[in-house]
Amino acid sequence: MPISLKNVGKVYDQTSVLEDVNVEIKDGEFFVIVGPSGCGKSTLLRMIAGLIPMSTGDLLIDNEVANDLPPKERNLSMVFQSYALFPFMSVRDNVAFGLKARRMATDEINKRVTQAIDTVGLTDLGGRKPSELSGGQRQRVALARAIASDAKVCLMDEPLSNLDAQLRAKMRLELRELQRQLGITVIYVTHDQVEAMTMADRVMVLNDHRVQQIDVPISIYNHPNNEFVAKFFGTPQINLFNATANHDNLQVTDDLVFSSRRLLNDGESYRVGIRPGDLQVKVDSRGANARVISVSYLGDKVVATARLKNDQEIRLVLDNQVTLNADDLIRITGAKTMYVFDEQSNQLIFQEEEVISDGATIGTI
Numbered sequence: 001m002p003i004s005l006k007n008v009g010k011v012y013d014q015t016s017v018l019e020d021v022n023v024e025i026k027d028g029e030f031f032v033i034v035g036p037s038g039c040g041k042s043t044l045l046r047m048i049a050g051l052i053p054m055s056t057g058d059l060l061i062d063n064e065v066a067n068d069l070p071p072k073e074r075n076l077s078m079v080f081q082s083y084a085l086f087p088f089m090s091v092r093d094n095v096a097f098g099l100k101a102r103r104m105a106t107d108e109i110n111k112r113v114t115q116a117i118d119t120v121g122l123t124d125l126g127g128r129k130p131s132e133l134s135g136g137q138r139q140r141v142a143l144a145r146a147i148a149s150d151a152k153v154c155l156m157d158e159p160l161s162n163l164d165a166q167l168r169a170k171m172r173l174e175l176r177e178l179q180r181q182l183g184i185t186v187i188y189v190t191h192d193q194v195e196a197m198t199m200a201d202r203v204m205v206l207n208d209h210r211v212q213q214i215d216v217p218i219s220i221y222n223h224p225n226n227e228f229v230a231k232f233f234g235t236p237q238i239n240l241f242n243a244t245a246n247h248d249n250l251q252v253t254d255d256l257v258f259s260s261r262r263l264l265n266d267g268e269s270y271r272v273g274i275r276p277g278d279l280q281v282k283v284d285s286r287g288a289n290a291r292v293i294s295v296s297y298l299g300d301k302v303v304a305t306a307r308l309k310n311d312q313e314i315r316l317v318l319d320n321q322v323t324l325n326a327d328d329l330i331r332i333t334g335a336k337t338m339y340v341f342d343e344q345s346n347q348l349i350f351q352e353e354e355v356i357s358d359g360a361t362i363g364t365i
């Protein structure tokens with residue numbers, strides 16, 4: 001079932017917490033809303049659920065305006081971080097609860113509950129109480145409840161954040177698999193960039209109460225709209241440099257200059273973003289423009305920090321063939337991809353591939 005938001009906004013006590021959200025979520029899509037704490041993710045999800053009213057805009061469910069539809073008429077199910085299970089009820093009764101409230105026939109309830117519990121792999125645990133289950137199993141009960149409701153859209157608010165890292169990774173895959181199998185539309189809220197990237201068909205990035213970008217994960221990573229999106233995705237975080245245009249080069253320090261193929265206004269300031277794995281580096285004291293501070297070998301790669309002449313620390317990810325030690329002098333020779341952002345608005349102006357950095361242009365070698 002498709003869901004559309006048109007100019008949706010929310011104001012609490014004259015403070016705007018969400019502005020101008022526009023998106024069409026497609027039938028069967030796994031749509032992830034991601035952003036830092038307080039950016040308005042839960043507010044948006046609750047407005048879609050009908051738990052809180054929207055201040056502006058329109059919500060369309062299945063192409064019908066649903067602004068004032070009561071929650072139970074929206075044909076949506078919800079799964080929360082806190083599972084929201086009744087502790088004194090068995091797994092089966094927890095899953096059946098919503099169906100009983102809808103006064104469904106007992107036979108139909110039994111059939112759906114059995115099916116839903118089977119689907120999430122809890123077949124033998126139907127008689128247990130939530131306290132007799134692990135965190136992952138409890139979350140599966142919450143999922144079974146959503147499945148049993150037969151809603152075509154499931155809204156999920158940080159459903160995996162109470163689980164440990166290993167189980168969370170496993171449940172991400174299970175959830176995605178389940179969503180495909182059931183063919184339902186999922187709108188999934190998380191503050192976790194990895195979760196967003198690994199699970200989503202499309203991602204909506206929220207910050208400062210506004211939508212920053214909506215796109216498929218690979219495009220969000222490779223073509224970020226602005227500095228915030230570039231910083232939010234990717235570990236270690238992207239390096240951001242203040243640079244001044246100098247004969248169509250972008251000068252960071254007197255010995256670190258990235259050449260650009262664009263025409264730039266001499267003397268103008270820009271922000272240059274380069275991901276740690278995109279920096280090209282030689283361990284070479286001749287023409288060195290950085291000094292290594294720390295090195296961690298992580299099996300297939302090496303993560304390091306280094307310091308530029310201007311004292312700025314940079315992050316590097318290199319392949320594990322490189323032998324690198326703290327205090328080594330290195331030379332940044334280029335970048336696979338360079339993002340150039342507007343200094344004022346922080347919006348992406350352009351990006352370039354295979355950029356050469358040549359300290360020699362300033363004559364330090």
Ligand SMILES: Nc1ncnc2c1ncn2[C@@H]1O[C@H](COP(=O)(O)OP(=O)(O)OP(=O)(O)O)[C@@H](O)[C@H]1O
Pocket residue numbers: 012013017035036037038039040041042043044191
């Ligand atoms: N009932 C309310 N009254 C006033 N302000 C509220 C209310 N509920 C939320 N807010 C504010 O709205 C903003 C968005 O909150 P929301 O819970 O949607 O953020 P979030 O992105 O889900 O954050 P988190 O990841 O921490 O849950 C916050 O600044 C919050 O303080």
